[in-house]
Amino acid sequence: MTASRPPRSDARANRVGILDAARSALADDPRASIDAIARSAGLSRRTLYGHFDDREALIRELVAVGAQRFNTLATSVTDADPRLALARLAALLWHEASHVQVAAAIALDEAHVTDTAAALAPVRRMVSELVRRGQDEELFRTDLAAPTLARLIEEVSRTVVSRTDASSPSAADLAVRTVLSIAGLSWREADALLAAHPDVLETRPDSAKETE
Amino acid sequence: MTASRPPRSDARANRVGILDAARSALADDPRASIDAIARSAGLSRRTLYGHFDDREALIRELVAVGAQRFNTLATSVTDADPRLALARLAALLWHEASHVQVAAAIALDEAHVTDTAAALAPVRRMVSELVRRGQDEELFRTDLAAPTLARLIEEVSRTVVSRTDASSPSAADLAVRTVLSIAGLSWREADALLAAHPDVLETRPDSAKETE
DNA sequence: GCTAACTTGCACACCTCTGTGCAATATAAT
């Protein structure tokens, strides 16, 4: 039981590099090979196995990191108006696109449904809560049952975030408007809301603001 | 070059069985093995290779059949009101869920993007046309450019059709309402539209009706 | 009931991917 030294700096950096490479590779194709991931991190396959026991272990780590971020993110939205809160949440998720994508891709593809469900739970709870409030206040549609609407918002968000050209400047705008439409707002209402609160579209993980 | 006889009846039936099995298996998992498909058709892997040269050939056939159906379907929608036409198209696609799913799954997954794009072209053209008319008549949202909106409608439709419990009776309703929301209608407008035209939700591939 | 058409199981070569052992080499930290 020798208390092993702290890892060497290059090893730490490589570990992070692998996680980054895995995130982007798996977001793109959830069954990207270990070799592809390692190479895209500039390392050999053999080295990757030095850092992670297993494909499983790598994915678990990725999911854990995502869970962390989503948790932070969900709790940072504090707008009193459910419409604004939903819009801001969508904007925030947009900026986490690669994390959202990899979580979604893994959840769909593999037998990690349980892990990813746990990771996404905070966001899911937030959405359910917003839907409830939005319907209570007659701001969201009431033709669909709350759980149905919540699920629909989740699925559509995932689609829009995952299948939009992230480089396009107006992409976050598109994501936000889409989510509001699904919640039941007409496009003019959504347009008016965003015009009245331009800060929503500038929302970044760091600068979440509170509106009374 | 002997003019080979017509195939035997059991062989014809098995060929169809394979296609059905492949459709449902691949819709569920686009990389289902040939063995899994054959077995789910009640045949051996070896026999499948007697009917199709190749995994490729099987998929090509599947896509071709889908293309046929989509074409028929798109041309059967003749409503003058773009909102109604879009709603009816969504309802029709709902009834073709397994075909939509397999086309979407193949398109996303494999190197068949070109084939599937061709197969989906008729529906795609129809959607573009409807969007153009809907925006011209101020019935659809105009905050998004026509190509953007058309693509958004496609993507969201695919998501809803693919990721909804097909057994649920209200599922077609959900699909239709979702698409109308994306087009920019508020949920009350959509609700009123569907209430005024209950035939839309009963729309089936055979009984497409024309509204002046 | 004959016969050609069809199905089947088995063996085979081939591919891609996973995960491991090992010896050689490079490099961070002291």
Next chain:
DNA sequence: ATTATATTGCACAGAGGTGTGCAAGTTAGC
């Protein structure tokens, strides 16, 4: 400069998939 830590290439076993050849068995159609 030394040394423990990291990285690498290579070889290997194994799992799972594809596509083919062939001989034996089954069945539709006349």
